[in-house]
Amino acid sequence: MAKYVAVAGKGGVGKTTFTALLLRQIVKNNKDISILAVDADPNANLNEALGLKVTATISDLLEETKNPKAIPTGMPKDVFVEYKLQQTLIESQDIDLLVMGGPQGPGCYCYPNDLLRKYLESLGSNYDLVAVDTEAGLEHISRRTISHIDTMFVISDSSARGIRSAGRVHDLIKGLRSAVGEVYLVVTKTSHDSLDLLSEEIEKTGLKLIGDIPIDPLVTELDLEGKALYSLPDQSQAVQSVQKILEKTHLINL
Ligand SMILES: Nc1ncnc2c1ncn2[C@@H]1O[C@H](COP(=O)(O)OP(=O)(O)O)[C@@H](O)[C@H]1O
Ligand SMILES: [Mg+2]
Numbered sequence: 729m730a731k732y733v734a735v736a737g738k739g740g741v742g743k744t745t746f747t748a749l750l751l752r753q754i755v756k757n758n759k760d761i762s763i764l765a766v767d768a769d770p771n772a773n774l775n776e777a778l779g780l781k782v783t784a785t786i787s788d789l790l791e792e793t794k795n796p797k798a799i800p801t802g803m804p805k806d807v808f809v810e811y812k813l814q815q816t817l818i819e820s821q822d823i824d825l826l827v828m829g830g831p832q833g834p835g836c837y838c839y840p841n842d843l844l845r846k847y848l849e850s851l852g853s854n855y856d857l858v859a860v861d862t863e864a865g866l867e868h869i870s871r872r873t874i875s876h877i878d879t880m881f882v883i884s885d886s887s888a889r890g891i892r893s894a895g896r897v898h899d900l901i902k903g904l905r906s907a908v909g910e911v912y913l914v915v916t917k918t919s920h921d922s923l924d925l926l927s928e929e930i931e932k933t934g935l936k937l938i939g940d941i942p943i944d945p946l947v948t949e950l951d952l953e954g955k956a957l958y959s960l961p962d963q964s965q966a967v968q969s970v971q972k973i974l975e976k977t978h979l980i981n982l
Contacts, residue, residue: 730764730852732876733979734860734869734908736901737883738893739771742916745947746883747861748777748957749970750979754857755822757974758982764855766848767827768862768874775818775825779956784816785829786844806843813847824855828868845873856982864893866900869907878909879977881938886915886922888929895933912938914973919943939973941966 735747751763767774775782789812792798799808818825826848852858860874868874880901884894894913901908913935915923923930923940930937944966950957960967974980 730855730858731878731979731982732852732858732860732874733879733881734862734874734877735881735883736862736864736866736897738864738890738897739769741883741885741890741893742941743769743883744774744777744861745957745966746881746914746916746941746970747774747859749941749960749966750881750974751778751823751859752958752960752967753971753974754979754982756971757980758856761857761982762855763823764852764858765823765825766858766860766874767825768860768868770828770830770863772827772829774861775827776954777957778820778823778825779958780818780820780823780825782818782825782827785827786813786816787829789813789816790844809843810847813844817851826851841871841873845875848873849875857979864897866897866904869904870900872907876907876909879979880908880911881914882911882935883914883916886918886926886940888926891915891926891929891933894935895929898933898935910977912936912973912977914938915940917941917943938976939969941969941973 735743737743751765754761765774793809793812799805816826862868869877882894882897884890901911918940942965944964946960946964947966
């Protein structure tokens with residue numbers, strides 16, 4: 729069965745950077761692994777970090793299927809929706825990607841939501857690992873489009889406000905009960921004394937700190953050039969920090 733990993737936290741803290749680097753390291757450590765990355769942040773940009781081009785998002789396609797005229801005559805709606813969902817998978821050599829897309833418009837979406845859940849479940853079972861870059865609200869997990877997460881990383885930047893926000897995400901996770909297994913805090917964009925200065929705030933969140941990622945000039949550079957983070961060199965500080973974090977989790981033995 730696929731292991732599910734998710735990366736959560738408020739916007740701008742470094743979730744997508746961490747997700748891309750985590751996947752980079754998992755591929756490095758397990759050459760034959762099959763990975764499905766799911767971009768569940770409405771402000772989707774995981775594809776850029778991974779160097780993949782998005783052709784269609786799930787939201788776009790579900791929107792299309794709402795128009796009765798779009799359904800070929802004689803085709804049952806659920807068959808049509810499933811056929812459309814299959815077209816949203818972006819395949820590449822190491823990692824396949826699904827992009828959920830922006831929030832859906834008004835009206836009841838129970839029907840596609842149910843199909844989406846089933847589709848994600850059956851698609852996910854084809855992979856060794858499913859990695860979800862999610863938003864702070866954890867909407868897809870609370871709505872159960874993604875039914876469980878084995879390992880959750882809550883990301884905070886190096887600010888007291890960021891850590892408090894990570895604490896709120898932790899509360900949300902606790903509210904999801906059994907849906908989430910191990911939960912870790914990762915502090916990003918740190919400088920030499922960040923963790924000392926933040927230690928009191930970190931303790932208050934009840935989260936287990938698994939490691940930090942220093943500010944890495946190479947990450948800033950690639951970001952400025954709009955290049956994939958996946959192409960960072962092994963010596964990059966960010967890459968080495970993510971490798972250290974990976975080694976402390978079960979994800980090292982997939
Ligand atoms: N370790 C790091 N060093 C330098 N810049 C970073 C680091 N981690 C993230 N960033 C920068 O912070 C910004 C937000 O990162 P991103 O991963 O897109 O956050 P999120 O997905 O949480 O919105 C980006 O400009 C990114 O390049
Ligand atoms: Mg992001």
